[in-house]
Amino acid sequence: MKVLLLNVPDAHVGKTTDDWDLEATDIGVFPPMGILYLAGVLRAGGRHDIGLVDCILDRLTPDAAARRAADFDPDVVGLTVYTPTLYDALILTRRLRELAPRAKIVWGGPHTSLFPDESMAQPEVDFLVTGEAEESFPAFLDALEEGRSFEDIPGIYWREAGAVRRSGDPGYVKDIESIPFPAYDLLPYKRYFSAIGTGLPVGTICSSRGCPFHCTFCCKPYSTYRSRSVDNILDEMAVYYERGIREFFFFDDLFNASAKRVAAISQGILDRGFRVVWAFRGRVDAVTEDMLRLAKKSGCRQALFGVEDATDEGLKRINKKITVEQVRRAIKLCRKVGILTSTNWIIGFPHHKTQEDILHLIDTAVSIDSDFAQFNIMIAYYGTAIFQEGVDKGLFPADIWRAHAANPVPNFVEPIWEEHLSRAELSKLLKLCYRRFYFRPLPILRKFLRVRRASELALFAKGALTLLGIKGYHRKRHKEGESQFAEPAKPQEQ
Known part of the structure; x- marks a missing residue:
């Protein structure tokens, strides 16, 4: 399958002050380790074509990010979602649904572990992969491609017969040394x-x-x-x-x-x-x-x-x-x-x-x-x-x-x-x-x-x-x- 992983834009992050906050980029722009680790794992598995887009590095709006994603023609789009950038994640997801209608949209990241029910209440979101995903996300993709059940894969949320199903506690990687190195070369x-x-x-x-x-x-x-x-x-x-x-x-x-x-x-x-x-x-x-x-x-x-x-x-x-x-x-x-x-x-x-x-x-x-x-x-x-x-x-x-x-x-x-x-x-x-x-x-x-x-x-x-x-x-x-x-x-x- 063609799998595209996105680091979500940060145009409308949460605010604490009345009129002044430092931007995240004021302290630098750092590699999005979450999607880089996942890309490294998927590349090591050798089953899927992988694409990455860092919307923060490229200063993409949700609309521009969705258009770039549609050009990739993905089967699956994965978004790392943080609560401060939730609004941008949702706008991006809605545009993805319009521009890449056949793609399955998967949310991961800290927000989904804290608020899985609210995340699945968004009709444009097809799946959640909660917790540490380096083991569960590849297993999820294989099950999705083969039409198998997700029941035995930790931390998955999906819809079935009009109801939301889940497969246990969020993912957790005991041996972090077993994780392949991040796929740095897939981004500039x-x-x-x-x-x-x-x-x-x-x-x-x-x-x-x-x-x-x-x-x-x-x-x-x-x-x-x-x-x-x-x-x-x-x-x-x-x-x-x-x-x-x-x-x-x-x-x-x-x-x-x-x-x-x-x-x-x-x-x-x-x-x-x-x-x-x-x-x-x-x-x-x-x-x-x-x-x-x-x-x-x-x-x-x-x-x-x-x-x-x-x-x-x-x-x-x-x-x-x-x-x-x-x-x-x-x-x-x-x-x-x-x-x-x-x-x-x-x-x-x-x-x-x-x-x-x-x-x-x-x-x-x-x-x-x-x-x-x-x-x-x-x-x-x-x-x-x-x-x-x-x-x-x-x-x-x-x-x-x-x-x-x-x-x-x-x-x-x-x-x-x-x-x-x-x-x-x-x-x-x-x-x-x-x-x-x-x-x-x-x-x-x-x-x-x-x-x-x-x-x-x-x-x-x-x-x-x-x-x-x-x-x-x-x-x-x-x-x-x-x-x-x-x-x-x-x-x-x-």
């Missing part, structure tokens, strides 16, 4: 980049899956931590290295689960002679100076840490299980060995009761002085402890996410904690976070002096323009009907 992989990287084409690697921690604001599908062997990770790097990729981003939820593992990967990079730069996401309480020195020697350029809050009491409230002193120590160690740092912060937690609480967070972020920082307003995601707490307090309806899943709207206003500070107040404070952190003489000079190539200078300028507010007001334009995208054609009546 040299166009992906990190806005806080070097400007070189970036390759994304997931060396592990899952996170054993239970932060109250985090919505995650799996707590079980599963890792790949060092040799398997290095073999994947070698494939991309041979294709000219020299910058890598380890996109794991928890790359530095152990210092020993990070050291082994670093030594392996050196032993194989890879001349690369790389970055990772990790925890501040799991770094050592020896680990960082070896990582730096192997090309580690940057470490990204989720800090979230600025007091030990606040960190306890969100069950982060770190301290502010551990944050300071990790940043100092990275600077000592020459690794850049980026910290993530969240404002608008339930215990942020006054503007002074947010100002203290800003002051702490400035004093810790990571090289980069990202600030966000806390979103009460469905299924999190904070969401349930907000429902119990009557801050938002229990069905707010389900209602959106059933009837998505463009630029859905996501629930945030407005018990103490309003959305408008938090929006202003979010802008203040960025301006207070970045518009200081020493950090600006430090960043400028690190520029080594024209691509880095371009990224530096783009980031400055974004923070000045020259860019970044796309949410308001969408609200006023001035989308940066051409408006998709309206779906016909079904």
Whole structure:
């Protein structure tokens, strides 16, 4: 069969602020690992013709994406669906139904695992593949082609005799090392980049899956931590290295689960002679100076840490299980060995009761002085402890996410904690976070002096323009009907 996999457009994502949010692409454009892994699995199986379209990379509207899909003349179209981009996924699906009427349309991705019933209530959706799909999706395609039952394949939803059927719990891959490498070559992989990287084409690697921690604001599908062997990770790097990729981003939820593992990967990079730069996401309480020195020697350029809050009491409230002193120590160690740092912060937690609480967070972020920082307003995601707490307090309806899943709207206003500070107040404070952190003489000079190539200078300028507010007001334009995208054609009546 001809199978087309789509990374959904992001023209009408959910919004948290009144008039200002950073675009996803303001921090870079990264390879869509979900469909790349599936393409790798399908190619290894050798049974199907595969096509990929990354609508975000190519800046496609739902209508343009559907027309490109129709040109492929697919038997099956698979969409990775996230709740923030649900509206675009649905508009794209409706256009696909019009332009590629014979194709079976399959939804996968995190949204379908959270809201399977609402997803199947959309008449244009033929099937769901929920959970991790690297094993279940190929089995589903084989069963579909051969006319067999889906009963024994985990996580499948379908219609039969006018009713929705399901085949058990969402898919789960115990041995993630058994998954073939992502099919990077099916997309223009040299166009992906990190806005806080070097400007070189970036390759994304997931060396592990899952996170054993239970932060109250985090919505995650799996707590079980599963890792790949060092040799398997290095073999994947070698494939991309041979294709000219020299910058890598380890996109794991928890790359530095152990210092020993990070050291082994670093030594392996050196032993194989890879001349690369790389970055990772990790925890501040799991770094050592020896680990960082070896990582730096192997090309580690940057470490990204989720800090979230600025007091030990606040960190306890969100069950982060770190301290502010551990944050300071990790940043100092990275600077000592020459690794850049980026910290993530969240404002608008339930215990942020006054503007002074947010100002203290800003002051702490400035004093810790990571090289980069990202600030966000806390979103009460469905299924999190904070969401349930907000429902119990009557801050938002229990069905707010389900209602959106059933009837998505463009630029859905996501629930945030407005018990103490309003959305408008938090929006202003979010802008203040960025301006207070970045518009200081020493950090600006430090960043400028690190520029080594024209691509880095371009990224530096783009980031400055974004923070000045020259860019970044796309949410308001969408609200006023001035989308940066051409408006998709309206779906016909079904």
